Amino acid sequence: MISVQNLTKKYGAQTVLNIGHLEIPKGQSFGLVGNNGAGKTTFFSLLLDLIQPTEGHVVSNDIRVDQSEAWKPFTSSFIDESFLIGYLTPEEYFYFIGELRGQNKADVDALLATYEDFFHGEILGQRKYLRDLSKGNQKKAGIVASFIGNPEIIILDEPFANLDPTTQIRLKGIIKDLAARQGVTVLVSSHDLIHVTEVCERIVVLNKGEIVRDIQTSAETLKELETFFAGKSSSMAE
Amino acid sequence: MKRKNKKRVPYCNKLHIFDTYSKNPSATPMFKKFASLQWKSFFRSSALGKSLGVKVLMGFFAVYMLVSLALLGASLFFLLQKTVPETDPLLVVNRFLLYWILAELFLRYFMQKLPVMDIRPFLILPVKKSSIAHYVLARSTVSIYNLLSLFFLVPFCTVLVMNGYPAPNVLFWFLGVVGITLSINYINFIINKSDKALIGVITVLLACYALDRFDVWPVTEYVGRLFYSLYENPFWVLLPLAVAALTYYINYAFLRNRIFLDAALRKNTRQVIAYDMEWTRRLGRIAPFLQLDLKLIWRNKRTKTQVFISLAMILYGLVFYTMEDFGPTSTMLVFVGIFMTGIFLMNFGQFIPAWDSEYYSMMMSQNIPLRTYLESKAVLIYVSIGAMFLLSIPYVYFGWEALAINFSCALYNLGVNVPIILFFGSMNKKRIDLTKSAIGNMQGAGAAQFLVGIPLFVVPLVIYFLVSFLVSFEMALILLSLIGTVGFALRKALLDKITKAYQRKKYGMVAGFKEKNS
Numbered sequence: 001m002i003s004v005q006n007l008t009k010k011y012g013a014q015t016v017l018n019i020g021h022l023e024i025p026k027g028q029s030f031g032l033v034g035n036n037g038a039g040k041t042t043f044f045s046l047l048l049d050l051i052q053p054t055e056g057h058v059v060s061n062d063i064r065v066d067q068s069e070a071w072k073p074f075t076s077s078f079i080d081e082s083f084l085i086g087y088l089t090p091e092e093y094f095y096f097i098g099e100l101r102g103q104n105k106a107d108v109d110a111l112l113a114t115y116e117d118f119f120h121g122e123i124l125g126q127r128k129y130l131r132d133l134s135k136g137n138q139k140k141a142g143i144v145a146s147f148i149g150n151p152e153i154i155i156l157d158e159p160f161a162n163l164d165p166t167t168q169i170r171l172k173g174i175i176k177d178l179a180a181r182q183g184v185t186v187l188v189s190s191h192d193l194i195h196v197t198e199v200c201e202r203i204v205v206l207n208k209g210e211i212v213r214d215i216q217t218s219a220e221t222l223k224e225l226e227t228f229f230a231g232k233s234s235s236m237a238e
Numbered sequence: 239m240k241r242k243n244k245k246r247v248p249y250c251n252k253l254h255i256f257d258t259y260s261k262n263p264s265a266t267p268m269f270k271k272f273a274s275l276q277w278k279s280f281f282r283s284s285a286l287g288k289s290l291g292v293k294v295l296m297g298f299f300a301v302y303m304l305v306s307l308a309l310l311g312a313s314l315f316f317l318l319q320k321t322v323p324e325t326d327p328l329l330v331v332n333r334f335l336l337y338w339i340l341a342e343l344f345l346r347y348f349m350q351k352l353p354v355m356d357i358r359p360f361l362i363l364p365v366k367k368s369s370i371a372h373y374v375l376a377r378s379t380v381s382i383y384n385l386l387s388l389f390f391l392v393p394f395c396t397v398l399v400m401n402g403y404p405a406p407n408v409l410f411w412f413l414g415v416v417g418i419t420l421s422i423n424y425i426n427f428i429i430n431k432s433d434k435a436l437i438g439v440i441t442v443l444l445a446c447y448a449l450d451r452f453d454v455w456p457v458t459e460y461v462g463r464l465f466y467s468l469y470e471n472p473f474w475v476l477l478p479l480a481v482a483a484l485t486y487y488i489n490y491a492f493l494r495n496r497i498f499l500d501a502a503l504r505k506n507t508r509q510v511i512a513y514d515m516e517w518t519r520r521l522g523r524i525a526p527f528l529q530l531d532l533k534l535i536w537r538n539k540r541t542k543t544q545v546f547i548s549l550a551m552i553l554y555g556l557v558f559y560t561m562e563d564f565g566p567t568s569t570m571l572v573f574v575g576i577f578m579t580g581i582f583l584m585n586f587g588q589f590i591p592a593w594d595s596e597y598y599s600m601m602m603s604q605n606i607p608l609r610t611y612l613e614s615k616a617v618l619i620y621v622s623i624g625a626m627f628l629l630s631i632p633y634v635y636f637g638w639e640a641l642a643i644n645f646s647c648a649l650y651n652l653g654v655n656v657p658i659i660l661f662f663g664s665m666n667k668k669r670i671d672l673t674k675s676a677i678g679n680m681q682g683a684g685a686a687q688f689l690v691g692i693p694l695f696v697v698p699l700v701i702y703f704l705v706s707f708l709v710s711f712e713m714a715l716i717l718l719s720l721i722g723t724v725g726f727a728l729r730k731a732l733l734d735k736i737t738k739a740y741q742r743k744k745y746g747m748v749a750g751f752k753e754k755n756s
Binding site (some may be wrong): 048049051072075076077079083084086087088089092096099100101127128131149 | 749
């Protein structure tokens with residue numbers, strides 16, 4: 001589904017991302033972990049053609065993302081609050097995204113109904129603009145908006161941050177379901193190793209822009225990741 | 239990556255300042271420290287870190303305004319002596335004081351706001367709430383809006399004294415007017431953006447004017463005398479000063495009891511009504527974008543103010559049409575025509591696509607064809623040009639030439655200036671914070687905004703000037719209209735070209751719009 005060859009991104013002399021080769025098959029739930037500055041958001045921005053790669057390119061479903069816009073209909077994402085339109089109500093925002101993705105109001109309403117649990121009564125019918133919602137609720141709205149229009153690829157940057165425990169648990173269920181039952185390729189980044197190991201079939205560890213681990217999730221994965229990051233912190237302390 | 243460092247700077251400053259504060263919680267030096275904090279916040283603000291060109295220009299406008307006010311103050315006495323020789327100039331000024339008060343209330347409603355949000359960090363520090371409240375109010379007392387009237391009053395009063403008016407009386411009158419200014423200042427905060435109060439002010443303003451204009455009841459005559467008594471009988475000066483003190487106290491009492499995060503310091507979140515705007519649906523694929531733009535304009539302070547400014551600018555032509563110096567076919571009137579019918583085109587158009595800067599990365603990764611996005615902006619501007627032309631029809635009072643000029647200018651704007659402004663938009667890289675006010679807000683302005691004025695105005699003016707000079711007035715207007723019509727007919731091809739320009743600049747825009755301190 002997504003294929004990356006010799007992808008690098010440099011700012012001046014500093015290389016922030018350097019990925020030799022990476023294939024993400026369709027329907028995989030893919031987790032990206034790494035410390036701050038490891039290149040997670042940079043990688044996602046390159047997938048969405050929001051920044052220009054210094055070398056190499058991203059191919060999504062046989063489409064080079066920096067040359068054609070044809071990847072847009074089957075790709076959706078929520079990176080941060082800058083993906084929300086502050087002066088719309090959540091409903092208006094969902095309908096707007098729906099329209100962009102060829103879904104009428106009824107389609108969007110039907111989809112939203114399935115996320116009633118997730119919203120926990122704090123998003124719909126609040127008569128508030130998105131800019132006036134709390135950070136957590138903004139995030140909920142953004143995440144659900146990325147599910148509109150049956151995308152084949154969903155990219156979520158740090159989806160668990162700022163969410164309350166109940167919502168985190170629900171989101172984990174949703175992501176697993178999307179990948180397992182609906183064949184959606186879900187890319188998730190997180191600082192929380194427990195969440196990622198629970199949700200993702202495959203976990204890639206980025207460190208200073210390079211892939212240092214590529215793990216098929218198993219019972220030992222969490223231990224392995226913890227050992228890796230603990231080792232990093234002790235080596236940093238020295 | 240590099241950019242993150244920039245954002246950290248103000249944060250560090252704040253921490254540093256907190257430090258100095260926590261050491262000294264006593265009340266009187268507190269005020270001085272508040273003031274010094276204010277000073278720092280001004281000089282370290284990102285607004286001041288703008289590009290030099292914008293700074294110079296803003297400084298120039300500020301100086302220009304202050305100098306013109308001071309000059310007006312100095313010359314008004316003589317002007318009035320000349321134009322209304324039979325009445326005491328001071329009395330004439332007093333007559334118009336009422337309009338000035340109402341107009342100021344009206345302007346301040348849009349422009350001035352009590353800066354309560356800035357005091358949030360002090361809540362957890364050992365500072366008395368009463369001194370916070372006094373500080374906020376005192377700060378508004380020395381705001382630019384109050385200083386503006388001083389720039390006018392001081393020279394005016396000086397001239398009065400020099401022309402033999404008794405100094406003590408003038409002084410008392412001066413104090414009285416200052417008291418009125420301060421009262422307006424505090425009343426504005428009590429009104430606190432209530433729409434009803436605004437409508438009240440407008441109604442009183444119009445009613446006074448109507449009563450006067452149609453000789454029903456001489457409001458200005460009567461009120462003028464009232465204000466004149468400030469001068470005649472210094473005792474009356476106590477009244478405006480008392481009102482100022484009272485309104486200050488009302489504000490203080492209100493604020494003092496509401497310095498909590500969930501009361502006065504909370505941003506007002508009004509209940510909103512979601513609209514679906516079904517009627518736009520007829521416009522087909524651009525409908526969602528058009529809806530978004532209409533909501534953008536209506537729900538954000540800066541854009542909303544600009545609509546009002548644009549509508550008010552329809553009166554701009556009166557300045558020129560009432561001047562005898564221009565004939566009915568002067569090139570100046572073409573400037574006015576382009577300006578009036580294209581005011582929204584310029585105000586709104588020059589910042590496309592920066593209006594969407596807050597969520598531009600979403601727009602760029604969402605399933606949005608760039609061309610449709612631009613098309614909807616173009617349609618919005620077309621409609622505005624049409625509306626402004628309709629509003630300008632009453633100028634036909636000054637002769638059929640006025641109507642003809644405005645019509646051909648509207649056509650020229652439609653066909654030529656819309657693509658030009660959209661094309662220049664592809665050079666925008668500066669973020670715009672939608673919630674900030676429009677007036678004096680140069681956020682998002684860069685070199686492109688100044689350059690774009692040249693093709694917008696200079697080209698049609700030169701064409702008109704040359705053709706009307708060499709051939710005839712009618713030919714010049716026909717040519718302008720023809721160029722506009724041709725441009726409009728070619729709009730599809732032009733839009734394709736513009737879309738390409740936007741695509742080329744995409745990465746720069748995404749990165750630029752992310753930068754908050756620009």
